[in-house]
Amino acid sequence: xxxxxxxxxxxxxxxxxxxxxxxxxxxxxxxxxxxxxxxxxxxxxxxxxxxxxxxxxxxxxxxxxxxxxxxxxxxxxxxxxxxxxxxxxxxxxxxxxxxxxxxxxxxxxxxxxxxxxxxxxxxxxxxxxxxxxxxxxxxxxxxxxxxxxx
Amino acid sequence: xxxxxxxxxxxxxxxxxxxxxxxxxxxxxxxxxxxxxxxxxxxxxxxxxxxxxxxxxxxxxxxxxxxxxxxxxxxxxxxxxxxxxxxxxxxxxxxxxxxxxxxxxxxxxxxxxxxxxxxxxxxxxxxxxxxxxxxxxxxxxxxxxxxxxx
DNA sequence: TTTCCATTTAGAATCATTATAAACGTTTGC
DNA sequence: GCAAACGTTTATAATGATTCTAAATGGAAA
Ligand SMILES: [Mn+2]
Ligand SMILES: [Mn+2]
Ligand SMILES: [Zn+2]
Ligand SMILES: [Zn+2]
Numbered sequence: 522x523x524x525x526x527x528x529x530x531x532x533x534x535x536x537x538x539x540x541x542x543x544x545x546x547x548x549x550x551x552x553x554x555x556x557x558x559x560x561x562x563x564x565x566x567x568x569x570x571x572x573x574x575x576x577x578x579x580x581x582x583x584x585x586x587x588x589x590x591x592x593x594x595x596x597x598x599x600x601x602x603x604x605x606x607x608x609x610x611x612x613x614x615x616x617x618x619x620x621x622x623x624x625x626x627x628x629x630x631x632x633x634x635x636x637x638x639x640x641x642x643x644x645x646x647x648x649x650x651x652x653x654x655x656x657x658x659x660x661x662x663x664x665x666x667x668x669x670x671x
Numbered sequence: 672x673x674x675x676x677x678x679x680x681x682x683x684x685x686x687x688x689x690x691x692x693x694x695x696x697x698x699x700x701x702x703x704x705x706x707x708x709x710x711x712x713x714x715x716x717x718x719x720x721x722x723x724x725x726x727x728x729x730x731x732x733x734x735x736x737x738x739x740x741x742x743x744x745x746x747x748x749x750x751x752x753x754x755x756x757x758x759x760x761x762x763x764x765x766x767x768x769x770x771x772x773x774x775x776x777x778x779x780x781x782x783x784x785x786x787x788x789x790x791x792x793x794x795x796x797x798x799x800x801x802x803x804x805x806x807x808x809x810x811x812x813x814x815x816x817x818x819x820x821x
Numbered sequence: 822t823t824t825c826c827a828t829t830t831a832g833a834a835t836c837a838t839t840a841t842a843a844a845c846g847t848t849t850g851c
Numbered sequence: 852g853c854a855a856a857c858g859t860t861t862a863t864a865a866t867g868a869t870t871c872t873a874a875a876t877g878g879a880a881a
Contacts, residue, residue, distance in 0.1 A: 650778070744839075
């Protein structure tokens with residue numbers, strides 16, 4: 522289920538960040554690569570440990586590419602603010618970061634911690650109320666909560 | 672927008688807890704009354720401060736009805752486990768407790784912290800995938816995220 | 822260079838929540 | 852009624868994700 526997409530060169534990631542008005546630094550590229558190479562949802566702590574304890578160096582294969590915890594959090598917040606990634610609120614004790622910003626929904630299994638995508642193509646929702654005055658709808662989140670079969 | 676429902680006597684709350692296999696204690700009744708008298712979603716910390724600093728004594732009007740923070744958290748967890756209330760995950764830094772356990776959806780405005788109900792009657796969803804094998808769907812959460820109009 | 826400004830960082834602080842272990846209350850067994 | 856047993860409540864400590872602070876770093880500009 523874990524596919525690594527090699528179609529992200531350092532240059533294309535550079536362009537991606539630049540297009541989102543984010544100055545590409547080595548730390549930001551490292552974090553972006555993690556998110557966009559794996560098609561997966563990650564929490565900040567996971568990204569932090571993948572970068573520091575995992576074997577995912579590609580940009581600078583010689584050094585151990587460490588990024589501080591503060592920078593991981595700052596960077597993910599920045600990415601979300603700039604619309605490069607999306608925050609998914611499905612678990613009360615961690616925020617997931619989703620490299621897919623197009624409309625789609627999620628299925629969450631708290632017992633395994635697995636968060637998977639539901640394509641928006643097949644899903645139809647209707648009858649949702651309009652935003653109250655002075656507000657607009659930023660997005661519609663659907664989370665199908667799973668549990669182990671009794 | 673804050674309506675207090677007086678249709679909850681101590682006896683009816685007693686029965687409600689008992690029906691959900693929860694032994695009614697004064698602390699549990701106090702917390703249940705807060706949730707069911709107001710038709711509102713509350714976080715644990717809100718309930719804690721409403722009980723301790725607010726003016727909501729009705730069961731024992733003489734004493735100041737204090738309930739410890741640990742008991743507030745324990746009780747809300749118990750209520751949720753027993754199906755008396757429902758947890759709503761809409762804000763990354765607090766869990767809301769919802770006295771309405773029937774299917775319905777939510778609208779959330781992070782800028783005000785307001786969480787409001789969307790009736791399930793008017794909403795149609797279709798095309799959601801089935802649960803993977805070994806799992807079942809516990810529920811489908813919809814959160815319409817709002818933001819201030821630019 | 823020297824200055825400037827953004828970025829990164831270690832570490833402290835925050836805050837919601839959970840764990841611990843003792844105190845308390847109520848039920849049960851006699 | 853009395854005491855063990857058990858569930859409940861509590862103060863307090865611990866946890867863990869996240870944010871804050873204030874200093875260090877590093878590249879671009881002057
Ligand atoms: Mn019920
Ligand atoms: Mn948070
Ligand atoms: Zn997703
Ligand atoms: Zn609700």
